Amino acid sequence: KKTTTAKKAAPAPAAEGFALDVSVEQFKESIVRNLNTTLGTDAEKASDKAWWGATAAAVNELVFSRLSQTQKTHLNKDTRAVHYLSLEFLMGRLMGNNLQSLGLFENAAQALKELGHEITDLAEEEPDMALGNGGLGRLAACFIDSLASLNYPAIGYGIHYEHGLFRQTIQQGRQIERPDSWREYGNPWEICRPESTQEVPLFGYVETVFENDGSLRKVWHPGSVIKGVPWDIPIVGYKGTTVNILRLWESRASEFFDWDAFNAGAYKDAQGEQNLAETVSKVLYPNDETEAGKQLRLVQQYFFCACSLKDIMRRYKRAHGDDFSKYAEQIVIQLNDTHPTVAIPELMRVFMDEEGLNWEDAWAICQQSFAYTNHTLLPEALEKWPVYLFERVLPRHLEIIYEINRRFLDEVEAQWPGDDAKKIKLSLIEEGAQRMIRMGNLCVVGSYKVNGVAAVHSELVKADLFPEFYEMWPEKFVNVTNGVTPRRWLKACNPRLSSLISDTIGSDWPGQLDKLVALKPYADKAAFQKKYMQAKRENKLELVNTIRELTGVEVSPDAIFDVLIKRLHEYKRQHLNLLHILALYRRLLENPNMDFHPMVFLFGAKAAPGYKLAKEIIFAINKVADRINNDPRIKDKLKVVFLPNYRVSLAEKLIPAADLSEQISTAGYEASGTGNMKMALNGALTMGTMDGANIEIAEEAGEENMFIFGLSVDEVKETKAKGYNPWDYYYGNPEIKAVLDWLDTDYFTPGEPGALSAIKRSLLDGGDPYLVLADFESYSEAHKRANEMYKDQKAWAKSAILNTAQMGKFTSDRSIEDYVDRIWSLKKCDVK
C-alpha cells in the first residue's frame, strides 16, 4: 500500500504555530504590488501613509476571503446569532490587531523592514477609529473581538460617524476641542455595501384605518425618509478562522419623498428635515454618561436601530420566509445600554404594521429577543425622552409605548393591587410638567435578561435601581463582569512582556488567559523578577520619549509612574489625585529631604465640552504641572504630566509603562471600569477604592498586591445618610485646608488669584457630592504604603507579577462565555 506522497517543500517558518502560510517574501510582494495597484504609487516615491495603506491592503487580501467564507458558513448552517446594538464602538487602530490575529505580525514587520520601513512607525500613520466616548464603547470593541475569536456568529451594529470623538488640544492649560476627521482620506478597513441600503421613515402622522371586518389598522405616513448605507468592517478573530463584521450605518438623503404627506401638511420643516438626512451620522455625541437631550440624538438612535432591524429581518426572511415562529430562536439582540431602546417598539411596529402579526404574538417574540446591559447607575445618565419629541419624530412608536405601558401597568396592579405609588414609580411614562419616557424601564420590560457589568454593580442594579422590577422578575437579572481583549491589551501593546510570558509558560495565553496562573511560581524567582522589571523599564523608557515629544516635559524612568487615564468626571475623582499631589508638593517644600521615592503623575482625560467643572479640573492639573515641573527646590522628585488627546492608541503606550494604576472612583459610582483590568494585566499595582471591578481584581490578585483605600459602598451610603459635611474635613485636617486654600491664591496662576477656585468651591459650597475630602486621608496613607513598597524592588516585582498572573478572569473571552451561558445560548460555528 502507498504510504508516502511526494515530499512538499517545508513552508517558510511562521512566527506563530497558527499563522497563515505567508512568507516574508510573499508579504513583501503583496505590499509592493498594492503600492502600485491599490495606492497608485511606487516604492521610490511612496509616502509613509501610502506604505501603511499598501500594508493594510495586503492584510485585506488575506482577510476578505475568510470573511466570505464565514458569511457562507453562517448562512448555510443557519445558526443563531447575536446582534450587538451599540451607539459606540471605540476600535482604535486595526493594523496591529489584524496582523496579530492572523499570526503574521512578525513576518509583516520583517517584510517592511526589508523594504526600508519600521512597522511601529507606519502604525502611527493610522488614525484611531474613535467612534466612542470611553469604557462603554471600548467594551463593545473588545466584545466583537472575542466573539470572532471564539467562533460565535455575531454582528455588531452601529453608526458610521463622519467625526468620532473630538480631538483634544491643550492651550494655556485649557482643553480645546477640534473635529476628528478619521476618514478624511478614506479608511482601508471598510467596505461599502450599497446593495444593503435601508430606508428609515421619520416624522409624519399615524392614520387609523377602519377595516370592513371591524378591525383597526394603523398606518404611519412618515413626513420624511432617510437612507442608511452600510459600511462593513471585518473583525478578524484571533487565529483567524472566523471573520465577523461590524456594520456601521451612514445616513444619506433619500430619493423617496412622501409628496402626499407633504401636501397634506405633515411635512413641516422642509429645509430642516432635508438637512437632517446628512447630519444624522455626522458626529458622535461627546457626552459620557450624560444625555444630550437633543432631537438629533433621538433620530440617531432610531436611525441605526431601524436600519439594523431591517437588516436582521432581511437575513431572517432569506432562511425562514414569513414564518416568524423561529425569530427568537435564531436572533438575540443585545442592547448596549439604553441608547438602542427604541429598537423594542420598532420591532413591535414592524411585526404588527408591516408583517401583520397581532399584539400578543409580536410582543412574545420581542420579549424573547431583546436583552439589555446596564452600564451605569448615575441618575443623569438614565435616558429619558420628552413625550412631545416622540410625538413629533416617532408618532407610531409613541402609541406602541403607551400600549406596552398600559399592559405593563396591569401587571403592576396584579402584583401590588391598589398601590398607585408603585404605578407612578414604575410607569414607562414619568408624569410632570414635561412628560418623559423612561428608557431604562422600557428596556427592563421589553427584555428577557438585564445585566450589570460587575458583581457589585449588578447587585446595585437589583437593590437600588430596579428593585420592584427585580421583585416582579427575579430571574431576569444577571451579572456579567466586563473583560478586555488580551490580544490588544497585552500581546500587541506590550510585546516585551508578551515575549517574556510566552518564553516562560508557552504561547497559548492570548486565547486562554487563565493560563497566566502558570507564572505564579516565578513571582519569587529573582531571575524572572529581573526580566519582568527590565521589560517594564524599557516600556517606561519608550514612554519617556513619548512624553517628551508630546509635552516637552523630561521625566526619569526611575520614578514611579502613576497613571490616571479615563474620561474626566467628578465621580472618577481626578481632583482627589490632584489634591494629593498638592499635599506631596507641600511636604517636599517643607522638607526637601523627605524619605520619598520620586514620582511621575500621568493624566490622560477628555472632558465633555459642556461639562464646566471637568474642564476646570483639566486646567488645574495643567497649571499645577507647570509650577511643579519647573520648581528647582523639589529637584525632580515630583513631575506632573497631562498628555493631550487621550485615546486608544495613547492608552496602548501608557498601560505597559504604568507602575501604579489609579482607580479612585467614589465607591458605588464606577459600574465596572476596564482600564483597571488592562493595567493590572500589564503589571501595574492598583491604587483603588472598593468599587466596580476593583473588588473582583482584589479577589483575584490578592489585596496584599494592591493599595486599597477609602469608604466602601455601604460606608458611602451611610456617610451620605448621616449628613456629610465637607467643612468638617476642611477644618479638621490642616493639610486639606492648606491645599484647598492654595487654589484660591495666584501661586499656580500668577496674576490671576482664584483661577483654580472652582474645585474648592465644588468641594465646600457644593457639598462635595463624591466624598473627595472624606477619602483624602485614607488615599494619602495608601500612597505612603505604595511609595514605601517601591523601595523594595523585589517585593514590588513579586506583586506586579502576581497581578499579571492572576488577571485571567478579566479576558473579554470569559465575559462572552458568560453572556453565552447566562443570556445568549449561542453555539460555536467553526469556519473552515
Ligand code: GL7
Ligand atoms: C460605563 C461605566 O462607567 C464603566 O464603569 C464601565 O466599565 C463601562 C463598560 O461597561 O461602562 N458606563 C458608561 O455609560 N460609560 C462607561 O464607560 C460611558
